[in-house]
Amino acid sequence: xxxxxxxxxPDTKIITGxxxxxxxxxxxxPPVWRASTHLYDDVAALDAGDKTNEDGRFFYGRRGAPxxxxxxxxxxxxxxxxxxxxxxxxxxxAIAGALLSVLQPGDVLLMSDNAYDPSxxxxxxxxxxxxxxxxxxxxxxxxxxxxxxxxxxxxxxxESPGSLTFExxxxxxxxAAAKGHKGAREIVTLLDNTWATPYFFTALDKGVDxxxxxxxxxxxxxxxxxxxxxxxxxxxxxxLRATAQTLGQVLSPDxxxxxxxxxxxxxxxxxxxxxxxxxxxHWLTTRPEVADVLHPALPSCPGHEFxxxxxxxxxxxxxxxxxxxWNKAASFVDALELxxxxxxxxxxxxxxxxxxxxxxxxxxxxxxxxxxxRLQIGLEDVGDLKADLEHGFAVFAA
Ligand SMILES: *Cc1c(COP(=O)(O)O)cnc(C)c1O
Numbered sequence: 341x342x343x344x345x346x347x348x349x350p351d352t353k354i355i356t357g358x359x360x361x362x363x364x365x366x367x368x369x370p371p372v373w374r375a376s377t378h379l380y381d382d383v384a385a386l387d388a389g390d391k392t393n394e395d396g397r398f399f400y401g402r403r404g405a406p407x408x409x410x411x412x413x414x415x416x417x418x419x420x421x422x423x424x425x426x427x428x429x430x431x432x433x434a435i436a437g438a439l440l441s442v443l444q445p446g447d448v449l450l451m452s453d454n455a456y457d458p459s460x461x462x463x464x465x466x467x468x469x470x471x472x473x474x475x476x477x478x479x480x481x482x483x484x485x486x487x488x489x490x491x492x493x494x495x496x497x498x499e500s501p502g503s504l505t506f507e508x509x510x511x512x513x514x515x516a517a518a519k520g521h522k523g524a525r526e527i528v529t530l531l532d533n534t535w536a537t538p539y540f541f542t543a544l545d546k547g548v549d550x551x552x553x554x555x556x557x558x559x560x561x562x563x564x565x566x567x568x569x570x571x572x573x574x575x576x577x578x579x580l581r582a583t584a585q586t587l588g589q590v591l592s593p594d595x596x597x598x599x600x601x602x603x604x605x606x607x608x609x610x611x612x613x614x615x616x617x618x619x620x621x622h623w624l625t626t627r628p629e630v631a632d633v634l635h636p637a638l639p640s641c642p643g644h645e646f647x648x649x650x651x652x653x654x655x656x657x658x659x660x661x662x663x664x665x666w667n668k669a670a671s672f673v674d675a676l677e678l679x680x681x682x683x684x685x686x687x688x689x690x691x692x693x694x695x696x697x698x699x700x701x702x703x704x705x706x707x708x709x710x711x712x713x714r715l716q717i718g719l720e721d722v723g724d725l726k727a728d729l730e731h732g733f734a735v736f737a738a
Contacts (some may be wrong), residue, residue, distance in 0.1 A: 350418065350538075350539050350607065350652075351607045353417050353418055354414075354418065354539070354603060354604065354606055354607045355604060356417075357413065357414030357415070357416075357417040357418065357603075358370075358409075358410035358411060358412070358413035358414030358415075358417065358600065359410065359414075360410075360413075363396065363406050363409060363410055363413070364406050364410050365406075369597070369600065369601060370406050370407050370410040370597070370600065371406075371407065371597075372407055372593050372594055372597045373405035373406050373407045373593050374593050374594070375401050375405055375593075376400070376401035376402075377400070377401065378398035378399065378400065378401070378405075393581070393585075395409040395412065395413075395424075396409060401590070402585070402588060402590050403585070403590075404427070404590065404591075404593075404596075405593060407593040407596045407597050407600070408427055408590075408591055408593060408596040410596075410600060411427060411591075411596045411599055411600040411603070412424070412425040412426070412427055412569070413425070414600065414603055415538070415553070415555075415559075415569050415571055415603075416571055418537075418538035418539065418542070418571075419538050419542055419543065419544045419545075419551055419571045420542055420544065420545045421544040421545050421573060422544050422551075422571045422572065422573065423572060423573050423574040423577045424571070424572065424577050424580075424581070425569050425570065425571040425572075426569065426570050426572075426580050426581055426584045426589070427555075427567065427568070427569050427589075427590075427591040427596065428567070428568035428569065428570070428584065428589050428591060429566060429567065429568070429589065429590070429591055429592070429595075430554070430556065430566040430567065430568050431534060431552070431553065431554025431555065431556050431557070431566075431567075431568040432458050432459075432462070432554075432568070433568050433589060434552050434553065434554070434568025434569055434570050435456075435458075435459050435462065435497075435532065435552055435568070436462055436466070437568075437570060437580070437583055437584050437587065437589055438530050438550045438552055438570045438572075438580065439462070439463075439467065439495065439497065439530065440583050440587070441576070441579045441580045441582070441583035441584075442494060442495045442528045442530075442550075442576070442579065443467065443470075443472050443494055443495055444472075444494075445470055445471030445472065446471055446472075446492060447472050447473075447492055447493075447494035447495070448472070448473050448474075448475060448490060448492040448493045448494060449463060449467065449472055449473070449474045449475070449494065449495050449496075449497065450474075450475055450476075450477055450485065450488055450493060450495070450496045450497070451463055451474050451475070451476050451477070451496075451497045452476070452477060452479045452497065452498045452499050452500070452502065452509060453476040453477060453478060453479060453701055453702065453703040453704045454479045454499060454501075454502025454504065454505050454506075454507050455497060455498075455499045455502065455532065455700075456499060456502075456503055456504075456532060456534075457504075457700050459497060459499070459532065460476075460700060463497075473492075475488065475703075476701075476702045476703035476704075477703055478703055478704050479498075479499075479500065479502060479507040479508075479509045479642075479643065479704075480507060480509065480510075480642055480643055481509075481514070482509070482510040482513040482514065483510070483513040483514070483516070483517050485513075485514050485517050485518075486517040486520070486521065489517075489521050489523070489527065491523055491524060493521070493523065493527055494525060494527060494528065495527065495528045495529070495530060496514060496518055496527060496528070496529045496530065497530045497531075497532070498511060498514060498529070498530065498531045498532070498548075499531070499532040500531065500535075500643070500646075501535055501536075501636045501641075501643070501647070503532075503534065503535055503657065504659065504695055504697050504700070504712070504714060505634055505659065505697050505706065505712070506634040506635060506636055506641055506642075506658060506659060507641070507642040507643045508636050508641065508642070508643030508644065508646045508647040508651075509643060509646065510643070510646050511531060511543070511546050511547065511548060511646070511650065512546045512547050512650070514529065514547075515529045515546065515547025515548055515549075516547060518547075519547065528549045528550065528576065529547065529548050529549045529550070530548070530549065530550040530551075530552060531543050531548045531550070531551055531552065532552045532554075533548075533551045533552060533553055534552070534553055534554040534557050534558075534686075535655055535657060536651055536653075536654075536655060537553065537558050537559070537606065537610065537655070538551065538553075538571075539558075539606060539607055539610055539652070539653075540610065540651050540652045540653040540654065540655060541650060541651050541652070543571075544571070544572075544573060546650060549572060549573060549575070549576055550570055550571070550572045550576060550580070551570070551571045551572070552568070552569070552570050553568065553569045553570075553571075554567075554568055554686075555567035555568055555569050555599050556568070556684060556686065557684065557685055557686025557687075558606055558609070558610060558613075558655065558686040559599050559602055559603050559606060559686075560598060560599050560602040560686070560687075561602040561603075561605065561606060561609055561686060561687060561688065562598070562602055562687055562688060563684065563686075563687030563688070563689065564598065564687075565595045565598045565599055565602075566595070567591055567595055567596070567599045568591075609688070609719065610653065610655055610656075611653070612719050613655050613656025613717055613718070613719070614653050614654050614655060614656065615722075616656065616717045616718075616719075616720075616722040616725065617635070617654065617655070617656040617657070617658060617715075617717040618635075618637060618654065619722050619726075620715070620717055620722065620725060620726065620729070621633050621635040621637070621638060621658055621660075622638075623726060624660050624729075625638070627733065629662055629663055629664075629733050629736060629737065630660050630661065630662060630663065631661040631662070631663050631708065631709040631710045632660065632661040632708060632709070633658070633659075633660045633661075634658055634659040634660065634661070634712075635654065635658035635659075636651070636654055636658075637654040655686075656685070656686075656716055656717040656718070657685050657686075657714070657715070657716050657717075658714070658715060658717075659695065659712050659713060659714040659715065660712075660713055660715070661708045661709060661710045661711065661712055661713075662710050662711055662713055662736070663709060663710045664710055664711060664736065665710075665711060666694060666696075666711050668711070668736060669694040669710070669711035669713055669736075670694055671735055671736055672713065672732040672733065672735065672736040673692050673693070673694055673713060673732070674735075675731060675732045675734075675735035675736070676692055676728050676729070676731070676732045677728055677731070678690055678720055678724060678725055678728040679691055679692040679715070679725075679728060679729075680692075681693060685716035686716070687716075687718065688718050688719045689718040689719075689720070690715070690716060690717055690718035690720060690725055691715070691716040691718070692713060692714070692715050692716075693713070693714050694711055694712065694713050694714075695712045695713070695714050696712070697712055
């Protein structure tokens with residue numbers, strides 16, 4: 341039995357979560373439960389089936405089966421104060437599903453200016469057509485966000501750190517301001533927590549109402565599955581669930597299986613990503629070719645004090661500014677052999693991509709002395725990775 345005075349540590353919860361025998365059976369990993377149709381004992385059971393809209397009861401494939409329920413339960417257990425988790429076929433679907441569950445035409449959405457580009461596009465395209473206005477805010481705004489509130493403000497989407505430029509927001513202050521607002525409707529706070537995961541940042545106990553994960557990244561961890569998740573409190577659960585079901589969102593059982601398998605090693609992987617990324621980030625600060633290193637654990641990072649106060653660690657994704665234009669930066673990236681050139685991150689392999697953050701800003705301006713290169717530090721030997729970067733710098737200098 342779990343002693344309430346000794347709550348399980350996150351490393352243990354990652355192993356035990358969602359593995360109730362009553363749910364998944366007597367095997368370590370829940371089987372891949374492939375089904376559209378579930379059979380009922382009789383017509384009375386069929387008739388009763390759709391009335392209890394809960395996990396743990398078979399209804400139809402779109403509402404999942406033990407493979408998905410187990411993963412959802414495991415993610416819920418990683419967030420103290422959480423009531424449930426909805427799964428989605430991608431991180432972007434999770435962001436859209438969460439926003440659509442709280443917004444309606446006429447509402448105003450506040451979005452952090454460092455948010456992931458597809459989050460911005462969803463707001464500026466779909467939500468705009470749907471009658472929702474989005475206003476962007478400085479990620480370092482903190483409690484000052486209350487000055488942006490109006491009668492129509494309904495939700496705040498944060499991303500901390502921003503997954504391109506890595507500013508860390510004062511999440512507790514922003515959430516407290518939202519809770520303190522006395523408008524006609526409450527303001528719901530949503531956080532894209534993909535960078536930290538609940539292992540390094542538990543969101544709901546800091547005041548966040550909905551914690552969003554692109555599970556594609558660290559949960560899956562092997563660059564082979566797209567998946568998303570939203571974990572929320574009891575208050576917002578029914579709306580989140582109803583919206584996902586109305587939109588027909590379902591994560592396939594095969595992908596749920598792989599995501600759950602990835603999750604079991606997430607703690608050890610994150611610690612390895614963290615150590616190598618910190619090593620390389622510190623090393624980059626000593627390089628003459630580098631103008632700046634954007635890593636939340638470095639004191640020079642905007643919002644570093646909030647990272648230090650609120651986070652249990654740092655993951656493997658950060659950026660640096662190379663002293664050169666786009667073409668010079670491209671020559672550096674092209675020269676790398678261990679670092680792949682590609683989107684996404686959170687897998688076991690290292691990646692490098694040059695980026696143009698100034699294209700995705702409206703409330704703030706992005707300027708730097710060179711070109712931003714984003715690195716995902718994988719699980720390779722850190723000396724080998726440095727040697728590869730060193731080779732890139734030699735080509736860059738030539
Ligand atoms: C990748 C990513 C997403 C989207 O996830 P997909 O599974 O690729 O749709 C959302 N937010 C952040 C911060 C990401 O890096």
